[in-house]
Amino acid sequence: MADQLICQCRKRLSKGFEVEADLRIPLDRAPVTVLFGPSGSGKTTLLRMLAGLQRPGAGSIVFRERPWFDAARGIHLRPQERRAGFLFQDYALFPHLTVAENVAYAAPRETARRLLDTFGLAELAASNPRAISGGQQQRVALARALAAQPALLLLDEPLSALDAPTRSRTRYELRRMLLTGGVPSIVVTHDRMEAVALGDWMAVMVNGRIRQTGPVQEVFSQPADSQVAESVGVENVLAAEIVGRESGLLVLKVNGQVNGARIQCVDSGETGPVFACIRAEDVAITRQMDQVSSARNRLAGCVRAVIAEGPLARVELDCGFPLVALVTAQSAAEMALGEGESVSAVIKATSVHLAAHTSALESPQGER
Amino acid sequence: MDWQAIWLSVRLAGATTAILLALGLPIAYWLTFSPRRWKFLVEALVALPLVLPPTVLGFYVLLAIGPRSPLGAVYAKLTGGMLPFSFQGLLLASVLYSFPFTVQPVAAAFAGVDRKLLEASWCLGVSRAATFRRVIVPLSLPGIATGAILSFAHTLGEFGVVLMVGGNISGVTRTVSISIYDSVQALNYAAASQTSLFLLCVSFTVLALTYALQRRIWAVWPIN
Known part of the structure; x- marks a missing residue:
């Protein structure tokens, strides 16, 4: 502890x-x-x-x-x-020092040089920090903070x-x-x-x-x-893996699902392990399993719980992984949703947002 | 032309500027960054020579350094000499007289340094004193240069304070401005006009250099 x-x-x-x-x-x-x-x-x-x-x-x-x-x-x-190293919103690089001098501000030359290399800043070493892009400034600020061994x-x-x-x-x-x-x-x-x-x-x-x-x-x-x-604002954050591409869309497999459902989503350029973020109000529920619709994703599952939240109902589904849907209380009542019932969850491909994410366990040690 | 007086004035102005930089930078730092509520009193005190007639300032300095004052007594005990009508006495008066000319531009420059840069330096483990030396001073160089040059030029041209504290001793306290006054009193207009023209040219050159210098530094390090 x-x-x-x-x-x-x-x-x-x-x-x-x-x-x-x-x-x-x-x-x-x-x-x-x-x-x-x-x-x-x-x-x-x-x-x-x-x-x-x-x-x-x-x-x-x-x-x-x-x-x-x-x-x-x-x-x-x-x-x-x-x-405690502090990274300011606008990076607060010293304007009178070069990139290399900024990184070496509170560190031995050797440490500073190693960090310049690690962060791909070696070519910018002699530049004025005001003359480089925002992303580069961020790397300089991070290298400077790490050089001081916080x-x-x-x-x-x-x-x-x-x-x-x-x-x-x-x-x-x-x-x-x-x-x-x-x-x-x-x-x-x-x-x-x-x-x-x-x-x-x-x-x-x-x-x-x-x-x-x-x-x-x-x-x-x-x-x-x-x-x-x-x-x-986002109820469903699913650890997933990109397994393929189909007519311009990405196909995801939710982690831990061997034969489970695939989820399609818009290709936003992410690669590798991702989190798929789906807002509960973007998940619709239907009892018809084979109806044609514009939504790309149709996941079979069963109802775990229905919780009334004022005019809305929060429906917790088990599709092999937990999925939360937010529907109106009225529709929940009309559909007579109850625990254990089989339904399908319908999600538009455009409602699935991806965030690339390396897990800490597989941190890229080799890239040091 | 009274070269002796010119040389004395230059020495006095140089020494005054050096002392003012040594004293003025820490005071400007304190005035800029101290959270004390009563610092406006110190600000007013520092700015006082701007509005006070030089004779008033000179009068009080004369009283303060006289042999019967504590300061004068200590000085006499330490050195065996006296401060009034000496170069050292004149130096003390000049430092007080030009104080705002150093402190105000420097404090303004310090205030212009982005506070986040100081905090970034502290968080990197660098002490306040080293941060002052490595971040604040380099980023305030135009202001420090302005303060130094204004103090130098101001001391070069002072008259009332010199007359009160230093008198008119050739080679000891007779500065350029006193020499010009002397020449005019003696109806020696040729000498007066020569020395005056010299002082005018020097002052203009120094100020022109200051502005040119600042423009260049600001072009390299835009201060926002």
Whole structure:
């Protein structure tokens, strides 16, 4: 239990808004933790408190059994003493230094050179950081942070400064770089696809409070309350593998399914292991097994539970893997859906969103 | 032309600028980054020489460094000399008189440095002092150069304070401006006009160089 980050602290911000974070991250099980929440929920404040850039009003922060902050005992380690690398949203590269000098800013030359090579920056070594692309700047910032040999890496919306096409391409690359770096990381984001693509562990923050923590898939499929459900927005996150291509569409096999259903989706350029994200309201339920429809995916399954949620009903299906559908209470009643009944789930190919994701276990050690 | 006076003025201005840089940079850092509520009092104090008549400043400096004042007494005990009507006394007065000319441009330059760069440096394990030296100073060079040159030029042209504190001792306290005043009093208009023209040319050249220098540095490192 020693390999943990335990943060229980409070900070009152000027407009009467209070960040009250109760967070426990198992660093050994979670190489990358995503701190997820809507804008203005206090994520950045929490990250700055962890870095030592902002002092909490009360509480404590303990990293691997070492107190970083303890209001009761008057402990408040300076950022220099915590060795928590911080990646700013706009990367904050030193404009008066070259790329190589930035990376070597707080590191021996040798370490810096090795990181320049690892991150493919050797050719840019003499460039001015303002003259390189956003994606390259991000790599420089990450190399600079890792060169200082941090104990923990904190990333504040690392992809938000990039343009949209670069962002989705960089998601996968960033996770790979974080795993290569071998330093536990906490990534702040408000983008659910980023959360799925980057994280192993996830903490959801709403209105200044941590509402739920756990493995990413679990948080998505079992949100603790309606506010978490609303902010994460995707109920079905299925670990899957791309097994083929058919008339321009990708064919996925959900992990652990030998003869199970294939899911078709639009080719968005992802490769390798992926998470398929499907919102519950995009899953329709029908009793007719062979009706022709425009939806590409038709999965046979049986009803596990029907839970009324106001005018809607949340239907939990077992299609060989758990799948959640959100239908109106009226249709649930008309179809007389009950536990154990056989139905099919209908999903349009365009409703399946992919996020490439390497599991931490198969981290690319060979690429060091 | 009174070369002796010119050389004295240049020495005085050079020494004043050096001292001001050594004192002004830490004070400008404190003024820029301190969270203290009462720092506006220090800001007002630093800016005081901008509005105070030089005679008033000179009068108080004279009182403060006189042999009967604590400062004057300590100085007399340490060196055996006296501060009023000496080069050292003049230097002290000049430093006070030009203080805002160093501190204000430098503080403005410090404030222009993106705070995230400092935080990034701290999080990389680099101390505050080293961050000051390695990030803040290099990024504030145009402001520091402006402060140094303005202080130099301002000291070169000071008159009232010199008259009050230094008097008019040839080779010790007779600076360029005093020499010009002397020449005019003696109806030696030729000498006065020569020295005046010299001072005018030097001042213009120095200022023109400052602006040219800043433009170049800013073109290389745009400050946003």
